[in-house]
Amino acid sequence: MRRIHVLLFVLMCATMMLQAVAPVDFGRLVENSRNLCREKQQYAGRWMEYVSRDTRDMDNYDVQYYRINMTLDFETGSIIADNIIEVMITEDNTQSIELEFDDSLQITDLQVDEATASFTHEDRELVVTLSQTYNEGDVVSINVKYQGSPVIDGYHGGGLYFATHGGEPIAFTFVQPCGAPQWFPCKDVPNDKANTVDIWMTVPDDYELAANGLITEEVDNGDGTKTVKYHESYPIATYLISIACTNYDIQSYTYVTGETEMPVHNFVFPEEHDIQVETFQDILEMIDFLSGIYGPYPFLEEKYGHAFVPVFGGAMEHQTCTTFGGALQGAPYYSTVLHELTHQWTGDLITCDTWAYIWLNEGFAEYSETLYTEHLNGFDWYLYHMSQLDTGDLDSKLERDILDSQNEVLDWVVYAKGAWVLHMLRFMLGDEVFFDGVASYTSDPALRYGTATNEDLEAHMEAAAGIELDWYFDQWYYQYGRPEYRYCYYTSVVEDSIKITLSSENTQDEPFDLYVPYNVNTTTGRVWAPGGISHYTLELEGELDSLVWDPGNRILDYGFHNMIPELEAPVRLRDASVMIGLPEFFDPDFAGYYVYRSENGSDWDMVTPEPVEPGMYNDGSAEPERTYYYCVAAVSGEDHTFVGPSSNTVTMESVEFTFDQGILAIDMTANFPESSPMPTDEETDAFYQDILSEYQVTWWDVIEDGDVPLSEMAKYSSIVLYCDDINTIPFHEELYCPMAYMNAGGNLLISSWRHLEDFNYNPYRTMLHFDECRFNNSPDFAGTLAYGGYPVLDVDSEKVELATWNGLLPYVNSITPSGGAEVLYRYDSASDDENWENQTCAIRFAGDYKLYLLGFPLFFIQNEQAEQFMVMVMDDFGEVQDIDGEGIPAYSTSLSNYPNPFNPSTTVQFSLQSGCEIELSIFNVRGQKIKTLANDYYESGSHQIQWDGTGWDGKKVGSGVYLYRLETPHSTISKKMLLLQ
DSSP: OBOOOOOOOOOOOGGGOOOOOOOSOHHHHHHHHHHHHHHHHTTHHHHHHHHTSOOGGGTTEEEEEEEEEEEEETTTTEEEEEEEEEEEEOSTTEEEEEEEOOTTSEEEEEEETTEEOOEEEETTEEEEEEEEEEOTTOEEEEEEEEEEOOOOBTTTTBEEEEEEETTEEEEEEEOTTTOGGGTSOBOOOTTOOBSEEEEEEEEETTOEEEESSEEEEEEEOSSSEEEEEEEEOSOBOGGGOOEEEESOEEEEEEEEETTEEEEEEEEEOGGGHHHHHHHTTTHHHHHHHHHHHHOSOTTTTSOEEEEEESSOSSEEOOTTSEEEETTOOSGGGHHHHHHHHHHTTBTTTEEESSGGGTHHHHHHHHHHHHHHHHHHHOHHHHHHHHHHHOOSOOOSOSSOOTTOTTOOTTOHIIIIIHHHHHHHHHHHHOHHHHHHHHHHHHTOTTTTTEEEOHHHHHHHHHHHHTSOOHHHHHHHHHOOSOEEEEEEEEEESSSSEEEEEEEEEESSSSOOOEEEEEEETTEEEEEEEOSEEEEEEEEOOSSOOOEEESTTOOSOOSOEEEOOOOOOOOEEOTTSOEEEEEOOOSOTTOOEEEEEEESSSSSOEEOOSSOBOSEEEEETTOOTTEEEEEEEEEEESTTSOEEEEEOOOEEEEEOOOOOOSOEEEEEOOOOOOTTSSSOOHHHHHHHHHHHTTTSOEEEEEHHHHOSOOHHHHTTOSEEEEEOOSTTOOGGGGOOHHHHHHHHTTOEEEEEOOSGGGGOOSHHHHHHHTEEEEEEEOSSOEEEEEEOTTOOOOBBOGGGOOOGGGTTOBSSEEEEEEOTTOEEEEEEEETTOOTTTTTOEEEEEEESSSEEEEESSOGGGBOHHHHHHHHHHHHHHHTOOOOTTSSOOOOOOEEEEEESSSBSSOEEEEEEESSOEEEEEEEEETTSOEEEEEEEEEEOSEEEEEEEOSBOTTSOBOOSEEEEEEEEOSSOEEEEEEEEOO
């Protein structure tokens, strides 16, 4: 059944270099499929409960024939029926027969072999008491007369619908998986097909009737009605018996194969005639195409066709006459036409034996769509089509099982995963073997016009391939999940070979065994990858340029992950030595790591002559005032000749932490316009200068001057970092320098807003001493509840200029402290929201370093309270106020250069409010001083000094970024300049 079609097959971008154009509006397909999926899957769990019921009470007979003789009353939406069911008894001493029939229809008479019989009819069970005992091989004819208004039951999958289209009445059936008893009594299981069926419908004489098989007679009743008699001469399952009746236009083709001519009738709405006819314009080509794969069309002695109905966005493969939902009209839905046509072979000719095997119907139909894409547009489009079937939610097993809460009879898994199982099998066996096996399956006399299980398909594929395939079918049918692969590789330094470690891991269940294709440079091959870890050695000509797993996407997997070692930032010690953490590695058989070091990031030296085991490696040869780069490579082999690719690079600026220049205030707040709810850069600067006015402070503006180098941080005993706007992430997640600063014993206060949660890297959170962080979207933060003698901090409503915030703050963080951190402040909710009231919003840590982490912007706190808080923090940090208690006077100092960038020289300009000793120096990006431009007493006022781009030795330095720093007794200012030689 064409219930869902989640085909995310969008037009590919031009860079894919594919010349074919996808002949379908996939956006419309996807939207329709999702709507229908939601519509049908709300009942799917109940379907599973019903179709998995115990059917032993119906095992004592085999259906031979149905005659459905029915009058349709379009005005009242009711029916009158006189139906016959002929069965063959399969068990001796049978005295009763159980049928399925909905309780909404009233039985007016029931006869067995033309004699009135007793029966019970309740709970959808019709139990007929036979007039005598029957034995195996006896044939019994049951005639049931009934009437009423059929009820559409989503619990079982539908029924007989009365509706309208374009203002005109229509009646039609749509019953998969088990809604047939909603309109006629039957044995509604897929594995008991009637050998033949007659469908006699009395309808208005100006209406056309679409049904299974061929019309054998049409009788004019002389009362404005006619009786149309269809005969289906091929075996058919109950869910495939259908009718559709309204004022159809009939558009016909003739399909010719050899000397056989077969009609193709399309029943279309008059008001939509042209576009609905267009929907099926390629049907003859499609029949030819599928006949080349599955054998001749299986109902050549009758017909094929389509009947449009309203309401549904899907389609249903009713035998010899597919029902098409009204939303599927026009050429864009060619793939749905092909899908339902495929079902005439896989679904109607060979039907799943039970609903547990429904993937045999839907998997082949979905896969045929991709084969037709290949036929029309080429192999690249086939592969792309297959990739789009993988919507990421195919981890349920293919077996439909009531005991599995994930299972639904007709969910996307049976379609898309079923297609993928065939796709993978094709490329595992090769085209010739695969298609031979498929043709053998659909031509098997034991299966044709009957039913099949997994084992039947498996047997034919095994016969074609000459190998056992139970491992393949079992794991993809019964198992959850899909394989996910991790791998590493090592290239030999002495021979032309590559060593690979590959691990197959299932995302949910037991690991998968599969053949995995690969490309090494230009060589293509495949390896057998059983579940768990495997090792392979492959020949390699020359250097390794590329290793690609599963080129062309032949495996339904969650990817291949190259397990290159990942180094964390090195641990820095004050003596300038470096300790690097070497992680555990994916390959349990590797020999260890080679460690490499560089001073320029390109010329690498191996500093470990023998592989080093995972753990901590100490590079005791590092020297102060140097920048080192480190990486490692995994090593394999007893002689250590196989070496893997290099890890990421970590950098260590070997600096000496003097902590002798007081406080460094780092301003990360962006400069937003006055109309913004966030403070301007000038406002935050003024606020922090006010609450730090009694301390010796150096100011650094990250927006203007860039990130603070570690060499600069190392001078200051305490850092106050503020990024008091919604959009800024503290340190921009570049915690390399702050981590080193804290590790060396520096003190840090962070004032932030909203983005603490972006510190998602565990070492960062470990250093900042919190596990989890979330923020409240609502303006609800009124201030803090204080702990440990710290002052209460209240939001200054006058600073909250956005009217909709009502003087309160949104985006304030709740922080879960860890690693010995203590609660500093708790959230004061203006609305007493129980989700936020008393949540931790600031923490303090005291250990080798001291840390204050605020989950709210200090700027918005009342100035007096903020100053009291800052005094307590600075006292805790050991920072000393002005001894005279009069505060340190504010000095105005400016620094700039022009031109910037420059070549060959630039002029550095600075101004002093009062005369003082100054030092003006140039530093490289490593923090090394390369020249002093001035070291003397200068009067107040403006001054200019030229730098010609030379170092101590008078030689020109290289192009690059340099820092120039002005130090006075009152402040230190650093700026960047760019030299272009």
